[in-house]
Amino acid sequence: MAEFFDQTADGEPGLALFLNAGDPPLDVLADLVFMLDDAGVDCLELAVPFPGSVTDGPVIRRSHERALALGVGLDEVLTFISHVRPKLHRLRIALLADWSYSIKRRPMAEVVGDIAEAGADGLLLHAVPPRVRPGYYQATRDAGLPVVATCYHKVSTQQVMTEAVDNASAYLYLVAQYGRSGTAPAEGYADLAGTIAELRLDMSGHDRGVASGLDGPASRWAHGRKTQVHPVRGSFSRTPSENLHPPNTADDPPVATAGVPIAVGFGVKTRADVSTVHALGADAVIVGSAGVARVEEALAYNRDVVKEFADFVRSVHPAHTLA
Template identity: 75%
Template structure:
């Protein structure tokens, strides 16, 4: 589904932002999502919160904890998506769910069907065991639900990269740095170009790069290396955390953050 990120006539990259459902609370999040739609953000990578994530840094782990403390789980997130999705004009929602915490206890085809029916535009299933992948690919295909696949720069084997490229139908998430979210490659992003070019041979879907992308300069740098889109996570979640801690308006604070990283906005 190569249209997941709108094609930009001026060559700008697509922009995806990560947030945990429930951080901010869902009623505030609804207003924030509508703001993202108005601001021209392409994709919200919306996570079902789960505890003890080994791939997330402290900022996102605290976000998981705040959302879980409010009782937000898969059912609540699907209800949220079903309510907000019809009000969006362009923003797409890619649901991120952890296999063990949110999906494993449910019939796979039923869970995938529920996610598609709620209105999610794509699904990224975190920590999906290799033995389950064929059934997952079949279930999402049957439900007409595009999927996000992932691979790691410098770490993923040729086989893993080929499978990710072959099965991505929403976008392919290339993780720039093996480690925890919020960390950027110590040597910068320059050598991503070769990995992006290699993946490009085997997939027609957008290639989105994330981990450590925090500023507009990072967005511009990654796009110049061949990425179709960038994913910004910890930096935005930190702005939510700060707004909540100081009792500031989360939507206003996050709108300022969007303007600071979105390549189409003019910096003041």
């Protein structure tokens, strides 16, 4: 498995959690991020908030609104990442940004370079038009920034799935159903097994291409990021320490992947969901709305957001918990 997710010794799946930057406010979010790192969580999908998302359910849409009300945009999120990333031991940060709202008014190569320089470990670009994708993939390769590619169970065509396999270099996000975040498939997750197996077969074919020296998208490179992390300038309180997964620099040679992890999300809310999805062959799970709802509740009732979220992580994935 690629380094983005480190399975625990007892075979537990990797865990990614979704949050909007700015919900909770960035100073509280910094403490929450450090808690996730201490708890051994693998990945934080950190979104740049954007309005009117048609793929998000009401919980995450309200989260976008709270963060936007605080004035959080791409520049603020990149500054936040540059502050916290040097202090993390294990947690990786995959930035999620909406192309139309946060990216399209800037030159692609420039904005991708800024994201890599800030210290993001990967990038998931939401709703990027087909005509823009070749330039996006090229820009991420040039910057050495790993890509989170997405496809939809039962809905994505073979062409879309192959494109995702070709270009995923952080992990492949398999959306469990077409619809809005927070809703689980009505028929359950069981038939995901076939889609996961199909993606693995595609990956094995492309890995043979890498081994034979083929050029192009199938020759995926991971973690060769041209990154110079900014020195810590803010007030986020944690002493920098040795990083178990330090950001790579421009001098690091690219490392070919042997198939990236497959992470399943949408509707994953409970420990039972996590176990079910993992048993079907997924390397990792992505939990979004359920965790965001805990943040919303804690803010509404003036509770300790970090403690509430730690309790949630413990309930959904006991392998990732504070000692």
